[in-house]
Amino acid sequence: MHIIKVPCSSANIGPGFDVIGLALSMYLELHITTKPTEPPTPTNPLNCTITYTGVGAENIDLDPSANLLTRTALYVLRCHNQRSFPPGTNVHIHNPIPLGRGLGSSGAAVVAGVTLANVCGGLNLPKARLLDFALMVERHPDNVAAALYGGFVGTYLNELNADDMARVEVPLAEVLPQPAGGEDTGLTPPIPPMDIGHFRRFDWSKELKAVAIIPDFEVSTAKARGVLPLQYTRKDMIFNLQRLALLTTVLSDSPPNPDLIYSAMQDKIHQPYRSTLIPGLTEILQSVTPSSHKGLCGICLSGAGPTILALATENFDKIAETIVGRFKQEGITCEWKVLEPAEDGTTVVEVPDS
Incomplete structure (x- = not known):
């Protein structure tokens, strides 16, 4: 097997x-x-x-x-x-x-x-x-x-x-x-x-874990892409490129710098447009910050959503409960999990048949 x-x-x-x-x-x-x-x-x-x-x-x-x-x-x-x-x-x-x-x-x-x-x-x-x-x-x-x-x-x-x-x-x-x-x-x-x-693999700070808050509804990738514009302003593209240039490095810093990570994770290319598909998204991304939640370093939409990914070093339950509570105001239930980077990727193991 x-x-x-x-x-x-x-x-x-x-x-x-x-x-x-x-x-x-x-x-x-x-x-x-x-x-x-x-x-x-x-x-x-x-x-x-x-x-x-x-x-x-x-x-x-x-x-x-x-x-x-x-x-x-x-x-x-x-x-x-x-x-x-x-x-x-x-x-x-x-x-x-x-x-x-x-x-x-x-x-x-x-x-x-x-x-x-x-x-x-x-x-x-x-x-x-x-x-x-x-x-x-x-x-x-x-x-x-x-x-x-x-x-x-x-x-x-x-x-x-x-x-x-x-x-x-x-x-x-x-x-x-x-x-x-x-x-x-x-x-x-x-x-x-x-x-x-x-x-190319980047380094990852050993202190950072990912809190995945998973709402109980689906967003298809096709629908999430359908709400995106066909063209972007130069200003918005520069905004993202500047932050992306820092993000892959600051996420490797040990200890992590919460304020720098949080600001480097801002986005103007996809998250603002997908807020129409995910009730409460804009408020969550703006209100859950390093100053409001101890241990939080960054927050973003995961993939096409609706999952929210919060990167944090501690206080995982409080961070998750805040986001779950905000979704609850929209009548949406959630589950949440604390996950770590899967460093090995895909693995294959052969075991004797029992």
Whole structure:
């Protein structure tokens, strides 16, 4: 049996929209077993069964031809001339990562999918190549690189040439024929160019933890992007660039400087516009400060939201309770967790079958 663990991630940290991400200690976990003597059947032509526990279990599609995680794995396998999983593959998914809350649930699923293919197919691909495959399905390098490599990362994508532009993002319809589970065409899906995404890990202050306040509603990434303007003023762009230039360094300082971190985490590119989707967001970001809450260093929207990420050294419960209370005024319930950077990123462990 193999166990794959993939951390959740927070992207768009403060002014770092589509640039920086942070892997956090909440893990999507896969347990993979195979029974080579189990033959394919007409009802299971992909040789794979899925079981699932965790968040949103009632809405998770357990058909391997439709589930995002296994479809991603099949994309990678078929790029390597393997049309299905090894006979008798069972994938048990345990997922504590809230869906659609800005904690990288889809990025974690895609990273888990490419890693699953690497394990099941015996492909021995390095993480750099797995990143290419993941970015063909999930075009958010800040989430994907953080989940794959771990820690606090900065990322960018290559400018692809005209030939590659058609392959910028692989429609899942190209991974499996439509409708899902239909007859295998035998075609090889688009293979990613080499090194389409780049990342660099930054240091992280050992004193800083992340308090994730998770409201009980979803914000889709598409909707959150839909409220953003197509153009920004030079003034707003300079505002963000100035702060981003400091942020990746000040978050590594030990001890951290709360006032400097708080000011460096201000943003004018995405958070002001997404306040229309998240009741109370503007007030929370402006009122929860180092002067009002001991231990607080910075606060921002996590990913597309609605999760709020508060970086702090202490007083976690009071910080969380204030934000939970503000959401409660809007009729919104929340849960909250104290998380730490997941330094190892995605891991694979082989354990003896019990």
